[in-house]
Amino acid sequence: MDYQNILFAVEDGIATITINRPKALNALNQATVSELKDVVEKVAADKAIKVVIITGAGAKSFVAGADIKEMASKNAAEGREWGQFGQNVFTEIENLPQPVIAAINGFALGGGCELSCACDIRYAAENAKFGQPEVGLGITPGFGGTQRLTRVVGRGHAKELIYTGGMIDAEKAKAIGLVNEVFPQEELMPAAVKLAKKIAKNAPIAVQLSKAAINRGINCDVVTGIAYEAEVFGLCFSTADQKEGMAAFCEKRKATFEGK
Structure with a gap:
């Protein structure tokens, strides 16, 4: 268009x-x-x-x-x-x-x-x-x-x-x-x-999942909201960004995130 x-x-x-x-x-x-x-x-x-x-x-x-x-x-x-x-x-x-x-x-x-x-x-x-x-x-x-x-x-x-x-x-x-x-x-x-x-500059997947958790949680009760938060929190551990972010922290360097 x-x-x-x-x-x-x-x-x-x-x-x-x-x-x-x-x-x-x-x-x-x-x-x-x-x-x-x-x-x-x-x-x-x-x-x-x-x-x-x-x-x-x-x-x-x-x-x-x-x-x-x-x-x-x-x-x-x-x-x-x-x-x-x-x-x-x-x-x-x-x-x-x-x-x-x-x-x-x-x-x-x-x-x-x-x-x-x-x-x-x-x-x-x-x-x-x-x-x-x-x-x-x-x-x-x-x-x-x-x-x-x-x-x-x-x-x-x-x-x-x-x-x-x-x-x-x-x-x-x-x-x-x-x-x-x-x-x-x-x-x-x-x-x-x-x-x-x-x-x-932050991990794109983590930022986007945080947004999803906030938006979904605000429209439901807190118990349902934190249950969803636990799901996206766990999902982050399947990403390369999580491995990079925590490795960079332990190695005292800046992380390089690729959104993967």
Whole structure:
């Protein structure tokens, strides 16, 4: 697929996906979500990619929601289908084997906030704004916001954001756990890349199994979660990376991981 609304680059095992509709504040229309689905599936199948960064083009917006002009004329069936399509793509992002970092460079509203919540780690620029303004348009969040935002920040904060349709700034977002760190705009992408490199130097299989255990465990009881953890912990001992990592530790040298 030739991308018209997304930029995609891979360097040193780090993939960068940029939503590229700056004139529309990177709003998500059908074409953009379709392209996002395609690129995410490519990333999932590429074992050379160890970490993913998702960001928005320009200095104003990460993703300022779904494209309202495109949504305005939908009927109930079409609205449900659109919501399910977006949910499915965001679930693919959440379930990518590789860790995903959101570099939030401006507005993260509606679908943009929902996209960030589908990522593993969120870094924000100082000018970032977060919100779920859907109720002011006569709709609910539709790309997973009622579920993922609640899991990230807790019921009280999620309900306040969703019920009021208001916005919060980056520092407030950090205070409630919606973002990990806040940076000046010009430092955001270097910080995200630095984090990605720090993750990428570790054993890829171990990182990916850790992600799987966290994601699965958070949706079940703790006994089931730790049972799954025991399984992936044991599975690691069948890998060459485990042998290399422990040998390197005992020999007081840096490990060289191959993802095997």
